[in-house]
Amino acid sequence: xxxxxxxxxxxxxxxxxxxxxxxxxxxxxxxxxxxxxxxxxxxxxxxxxxxxxxxxxxxxxxxxxxxxxxxxxxxxxxxxxxxxxxxxxxxxxxxxxxxxxxxxxxxxxxxxxxxxxxxxxxxxxxxxxxxxxxxxxxxxxxx
Numbered sequence: 001x002x003x004x005x006x007x008x009x010x011x012x013x014x015x016x017x018x019x020x021x022x023x024x025x026x027x028x029x030x031x032x033x034x035x036x037x038x039x040x041x042x043x044x045x046x047x048x049x050x051x052x053x054x055x056x057x058x059x060x061x062x063x064x065x066x067x068x069x070x071x072x073x074x075x076x077x078x079x080x081x082x083x084x085x086x087x088x089x090x091x092x093x094x095x096x097x098x099x100x101x102x103x104x105x106x107x108x109x110x111x112x113x114x115x116x117x118x119x120x121x122x123x124x125x126x127x128x129x130x131x132x133x134x135x136x137x138x139x140x141x142x143x
Contacts, residue, residue, distance in 0.1 A: 019072040026110055030069035039068045053090040058083060059123050063112045093134075095126035 018036040022029070031039045047053075047061050062083045069075045080097060087094035097105045101122055108119025 018070050021072065023069050023072065023075075025066055025069055025075070026106055028067075028110065030067060036068060036070045040070055043068065053086070055087075055092050055123075056120065058086045058090065058092060059120055060116075061086065063109060063119060066109055093127050093131055095123060095130040097122075097126055098129065100129075101126045 018040075019033050022032055024030055043061065043064050046064075047057070050057055062079050065079045065082065066075060071078065084094045084096070086092075104118070104122040104125070108122045111118045
């Protein structure tokens with residue numbers, strides 16, 4: 001995503017690799033650069049150990065990915081792309097966090113450890129919106 005941009009020439013930016021400098025998301029600390037590889041390995045081992053992957057698992061993976069924040073920039077975009085892909089891969093209706101869901105999404109990430117329902121409900125609402133879009137365009141295509 002950042003190849004060929006002004007960020008790509010910054011030595012500290014580390015395009016395509018784990019972050020070199022600490023970062024945060026919404027004022028919340030994330031994994032330290034020295035811990036990213038181990039944290040990502042642990043996250044992926046957990047996720048791939050699931051015998052079946054449900055909607056809740058995909059959302060939890062996303063939350064845990066964002067808590068690690070493994071790249072210097074673009075973590076939200078990459079995380080949401082993974083979320084979308086994993087929904088498709090597991091037969092779950094995918095969704096997009098659009099502007100109408102963004103504030104609720106950020107609150108859901110911030111509060112997930114204490115109140116998982118905020119993020120789950122926001123993703124379900126976004127899923128409903130996406131389903132409406134698909135039905136609209138599917139009807140137009142076959143209409």
